[in-house]
Amino acid sequence: MPVVHLLDYVAGNSLILPGVGHFGHCLLQFDKGGYLNPIREHLAAGKPFLGICVGLQALFEGSEENPAVPGLSFVRGKLSRFDDHDKSVPHIGWNSAMHVQTGPFRGKSFYGLQNGSKYYYVHSYAVPYRQGSLEAEGWTVATAKYGREEFVGAIGRKNVLATQFHPEKSGAAGLRLLKSFLQGHQWEDALPSMLRGPGQGLTRRVIACLDVRTNDHGDLVVTKGDQYDVREKIETKTAGLVRNLGKPVDMARKYYEQGADEITFLNITSFRNCPLADLPMLEILRKTAETVFVPLTIGGGIRDAVDADGSAVSALDVASMYFRSGADKVSIGSDAVVAALEYYQRGKRLSGRTAIETISAAYGIQAVVVSVDPKRVYVRSSNETVHRTIMTSHPGPNDEAYCWYQCTVKGGRESTDLDVQQLVEAVEAMGAGEILLNCIDKDGSNSGFDLELIQAVKDCVKIPVIASSGAGIPAHFGEVFTKTRADAALGAGMFHRGEYTVNDVKSYLVSEGLLVRQLEDTV
Numbered sequence: 001m002p003v004v005h006l007l008d009y010v011a012g013n014s015l016i017l018p019g020v021g022h023f024g025h026c027l028l029q030f031d032k033g034g035y036l037n038p039i040r041e042h043l044a045a046g047k048p049f050l051g052i053c054v055g056l057q058a059l060f061e062g063s064e065e066n067p068a069v070p071g072l073s074f075v076r077g078k079l080s081r082f083d084d085h086d087k088s089v090p091h092i093g094w095n096s097a098m099h100v101q102t103g104p105f106r107g108k109s110f111y112g113l114q115n116g117s118k119y120y121y122v123h124s125y126a127v128p129y130r131q132g133s134l135e136a137e138g139w140t141v142a143t144a145k146y147g148r149e150e151f152v153g154a155i156g157r158k159n160v161l162a163t164q165f166h167p168e169k170s171g172a173a174g175l176r177l178l179k180s181f182l183q184g185h186q187w188e189d190a191l192p193s194m195l196r197g198p199g200q201g202l203t204r205r206v207i208a209c210l211d212v213r214t215n216d217h218g219d220l221v222v223t224k225g226d227q228y229d230v231r232e233k234i235e236t237k238t239a240g241l242v243r244n245l246g247k248p249v250d251m252a253r254k255y256y257e258q259g260a261d262e263i264t265f266l267n268i269t270s271f272r273n274c275p276l277a278d279l280p281m282l283e284i285l286r287k288t289a290e291t292v293f294v295p296l297t298i299g300g301g302i303r304d305a306v307d308a309d310g311s312a313v314s315a316l317d318v319a320s321m322y323f324r325s326g327a328d329k330v331s332i333g334s335d336a337v338v339a340a341l342e343y344y345q346r347g348k349r350l351s352g353r354t355a356i357e358t359i360s361a362a363y364g365i366q367a368v369v370v371s372v373d374p375k376r377v378y379v380r381s382s383n384e385t386v387h388r389t390i391m392t393s394h395p396g397p398n399d400e401a402y403c404w405y406q407c408t409v410k411g412g413r414e415s416t417d418l419d420v421q422q423l424v425e426a427v428e429a430m431g432a433g434e435i436l437l438n439c440i441d442k443d444g445s446n447s448g449f450d451l452e453l454i455q456a457v458k459d460c461v462k463i464p465v466i467a468s469s470g471a472g473i474p475a476h477f478g479e480v481f482t483k484t485r486a487d488a489a490l491g492a493g494m495f496h497r498g499e500y501t502v503n504d505v506k507s508y509l510v511s512e513g514l515l516v517r518q519l520e521d522t523v
Helices: 023-032 036-044 171-183 248-258 280-289 315-324 334-345 355-363 420-430 451-458 474-483 502-511
Strands: 015-017 049-052 078-081 091-095 108-110 119-123 140-146 149-157 160-163 187-189 205-214 220-223 262-267 296-299 329-332 368-372 374-379 402-409 414-419 434-437 465-467 488-491
Touching: 015 036, 023 036, 091 140, 091 205, 119 171, 205 248, 205 502, 220 248, 248 262, 248 280, 248 502, 262 280, 280 296, 280 315, 296 368, 315 329, 315 355, 329 355, 334 355, 334 368, 334 402, 334 414, 334 420, 355 368, 355 420, 368 420, 402 420, 414 420, 420 434, 420 451, 434 451, 451 465, 451 474, 474 488, 474 502
Parallel strands: 015 049, 049 160, 205 262, 205 488, 262 296, 296 329, 329 368, 368 434, 434 465, 465 488
Antiparallel strands: 091 119, 108 187, 140 149, 149 160, 205 220, 374 402, 402 414
């Protein structure tokens, strides 16, 4: 729930404190709203309390994210930032919540937590785990490991339960925890099949992407292009029409049930004359969020806009509409390229006014994805261009041995004088938390990801990178995870056409010794 507010509508006297974003911003908002003392009183009264993400962080004494803002100091300890020397930060994806119980609780599950399950985390700061420290104060602790760092994934004591992960976005595993909390079942029998899991640590994320646009009859449909052209080319009665692969909400549900770790909607239709509050994608998000309990990303139209009544609406306000409708992350495309060009024109100085900066300041960097649409430009020598080149193992049409990746805008229709490395470095500086790395040359080719592009981008940034464009068979996912440092990989056409399921891809990755989230259906 990427909206910072207080929820007290859960059953009876229970209180849920969710939040995604900047530690200091959230605590200041709680204070401004007059919530801090009521929260303290609720905790002291022994009433059921569940903190989620920043809701957990707020219980501690403070955070490196904003040392000047104190936490509630209900739990000893402070948050520190993950070390990004050996891994991407933010920590985004599915990780463990491991807890070992002895004595009368041996073989029991704490609020439905299972050592064999995976849970969805998205954060840059965490409470380092020091064995026995919190336990000595009566806390039950579940931990996760990211690289060499072990941190607190969940804690509980008496009436209090708090998770660093998002149970509402953790599929059946997260719903189990919420069910146990609401029913007051602190200790339960562990599911026999989940006593041992696939291994501790962050899994490889498999993302299903749905390009959504209006077809020729005005209906919103899922489509898929070949090098961004979504119209049918086959000589049939549908030739020239928008390719219709299904309904967005139904397909999102299908991929969730197949085990997709995230769902991404890319809106490629402009609704220029539609009031922003009535945008069709808002309703799609609301309907999807009712039955799909994994993270949802929405892209398209996240920019400063003018509403149908002539009033100005900021990119932050547009993003807030999507967040309130169920989105967890927003994806920014062409406007990020424009912002990057201006960033370099100012001598690499931030303006504080871009969509990336304003949204990440309010919701945290993990809420902002930048979608990049580069294409190869071949040159015979690196001296032929000022842009950063690579020596490619796939020579150009005239046997050119080098290429650089040119950034495009407007769905690949216009080119810019900006290379992909310049773009990703600029948006990382502005506060983007993730890169969705497409490739025009590979789009719709089913020939595999552009591994050279992916590694070139990974060499430039510390934030996670999602590989996109080109996946045609499960082995392409194995290839991108073993030959590059991609943090996640995205598929579209191969899933939409029914050639493979998400579970087919995950089964292949397991056969290659890679860690994935197992599909669960028991709540």
